[in-house]
Amino acid sequence: SQQGEEDPQALSIQEGENATMNCSYKTSINNLQWYRQNSGRGLVHLILIRSNEREKHSGRLRVTLDTSKKSSSLLITASRAADTASYFCATSDMRFGAGTRLTVKP
Amino acid sequence: DTGVSQDPRHKITKRGQNVTFRCDPISEHNRLYWYRQTLGQGPEFLTYFQNEAQLEKSRLLSDRFSAERPKGSFSTLEIQRTEQGDSAMYLCASRGPWDPPDTQYFGPGTRLTVL
Numbered sequence: 001s002q003q004g005e006e007d008p009q010a011l012s013i014q015e016g017e018n019a020t021m022n023c024s025y026k027t028s029i030n031n032l033q034w035y036r037q038n039s040g041r042g043l044v045h046l047i048l049i050r051s052n053e054r055e056k057h058s059g060r061l062r063v064t065l066d067t068s069k070k071s072s073s074l075l076i077t078a079s080r081a082a083d084t085a086s087y088f089c090a091t092s093d094m095r096f097g098a099g100t101r102l103t104v105k106p
Numbered sequence: 107d108t109g110v111s112q113d114p115r116h117k118i119t120k121r122g123q124n125v126t127f128r129c130d131p132i133s134e135h136n137r138l139y140w141y142r143q144t145l146g147q148g149p150e151f152l153t154y155f156q157n158e159a160q161l162e163k164s165r166l167l168s169d170r171f172s173a174e175r176p177k178g179s180f181s182t183l184e185i186q187r188t189e190q191g192d193s194a195m196y197l198c199a200s201r202g203p204w205d206p207p208d209t210q211y212f213g214p215g216t217r218l219t220v221l
Contacts, residue, residue: 042197042212088148096148
């Protein structure tokens with residue numbers, strides 16, 4: 001069964017805007033990961049945040065983790081058309097949510 | 107391109123036929139995972155190998171599904187007597203012994219369509 005659940009299911013923004021996606025999970029975790037998947041392709045690992053971390057940055061990506069609320073968020077700043085993809089969170093036992101479909105309009 | 111390859115990329119078959127998919131992980135990656143992904147959903151874990159040993163199997167892996175990794179390198183996933191509900195993308199991922207925990211490299215997937 002899937003563990004993480006992303007919100008919203010779909011997000012459409014203009015190029016240059018920020019995109020925020022949320023993930024909720026059900027059980028205790030050691031870490032949480034975010035992946036990107038372009039249409040019809042495999043998943044690409046974006047960033048991993050450990051359970052003792054609250055925030056992590058990588059380039060234009062910012063991930064937060066709130067273990068008390070069992071939730072995480074992924075922020076993509078200054079979005080580009082090339083960021084158009086589906087984004088998934090996965091818990092440390094590699095259970096994925098249904099994903100957020102992000103569309104960035106040029 | 108992560109270096110994990112899967113073959114074929116697409117497979118169309120008739121209900122009741124057997125199909126076999128192959129995954130070639132990154133060289134020297136000792137861990138190999140299989141996932142199934144249906145349209146609009148995230149990947150669902152199927153099974154996991156460490157070297158040639160199959161260490162974990164999901165209850166999703168019915169008796170029609172079998173996976174092997176005979177020499178600890180490439181892996182095959184076979185589905186017998188395919189059903190329309192087997193239509194999905196089958197993803198393979200691998201991880202090396204020195205990679206950060208829980209970081210996996212995914213292949214492009216094999217898209218199966220059962221008519």
